[in-house]
Amino acid sequence: MFRMRLERSETLKTQGRRARHLRRVIGALALIFVPVFVAVPIGVMATPESIRLPQAPDQEEPGALFSHWTHGQYGCFACHPGIFPQRKMTFTHDEMDKGLYCGTCHNGQSAFAPDDTDCETCHRE
Numbered sequence: 708m709f710r711m712r713l714e715r716s717e718t719l720k721t722q723g724r725r726a727r728h729l730r731r732v733i734g735a736l737a738l739i740f741v742p743v744f745v746a747v748p749i750g751v752m753a754t755p756e757s758i759r760l761p762q763a764p765d766q767e768e769p770g771a772l773f774s775h776w777t778h779g780q781y782g783c784f785a786c787h788p789g790i791f792p793q794r795k796m797t798f799t800h801d802e803m804d805k806g807l808y809c810g811t812c813h814n815g816q817s818a819f820a821p822d823d824t825d826c827e828t829c830h831r832e
């Protein structure tokens with residue numbers, strides 16, 4: 708009789724310990740995942756579908772139009788922050804011909820080269 712009660716209180720104690728352990732694990736997981744669930748949608752919502760790159764001072768063509776949508780096969784880190792810093796910037800065809808900026812991929816191998824392509828493909832209204 709006495710022993711049985713002792714055993715029961717032992718089981719209750721272990722259960723209490725398990726429940727506390729579980730709560731701690733869930734708490735830790737929430738600490739890790741809640742910020743990710745909040746941050747990822749904010750990052751995606753803040754991503755404009757297309758971006759007009761600033762024109763060079765004496766450029767007649769409209770500033771090149773870049774589309775995140777048509778580059779959706781890449782993860783963000785393919786371009787940010789290594790190739791593009793996520794702020795308005797401009798650069799020249801000479802730099803692209805050297806394999807910088809858009810020329811990292813638009814080099815005639817991974818993707819069409821700027822100089823062999825209709826200007827309007829990029830410089831469109």
Ligand code: HEC
Pocket residue numbers: 760761762763766767768769770771797798799800801809813820821822824825826827828829830
């Ligand atoms: C693959 C996309 C792409 C194509 C195709 C392209 N450009 Fe550009 N061009 C750019 C980007 C990006 C810039 C930098 C942002 C800006 O100034 O519009 C640029 C910049 C320029 C500039 C100013 C800087 C510089 O290098 O003098 C001129 C002028 C220009 N382009 C003319 C042309 C002409 C003319 C053609 C067609 C023969 C052409 N571009 C085709 C993407 C392109």
Ligand code: HEC
Pocket residue numbers: 750751753754755758773775778781782783784785786787791792793794795796
């Ligand atoms: C193929 C290259 C490429 C990929 C992949 C890419 N971006 Fe961009 N992103 C650009 C370019 C080019 C710009 C304009 C130049 C700049 O702001 O650095 C830009 C600009 C931005 C900006 C600044 C917009 C503004 O108004 O100035 C944000 C935010 C951004 N990208 C978020 C993202 C996110 C999030 C992803 C992944 C889902 C992503 N980008 C994937 C090329 C890319």
Ligand code: HEC
Pocket residue numbers: 771772773774777778781785786790808809810811812813817818819828829
């Ligand atoms: C990480 C590699 C990468 C970078 C950086 C990149 N592109 Fe592209 N882009 C591609 C690929 C791949 C395609 C599909 C090419 C094809 O169909 O030949 C493409 C397609 C395009 C197209 C045709 C689809 C459309 O949107 O109409 C345009 C225009 C274009 N890129 C412009 C740019 C400009 C402007 C930049 C720089 C601001 C740039 N890209 C930077 C890889 C890249």
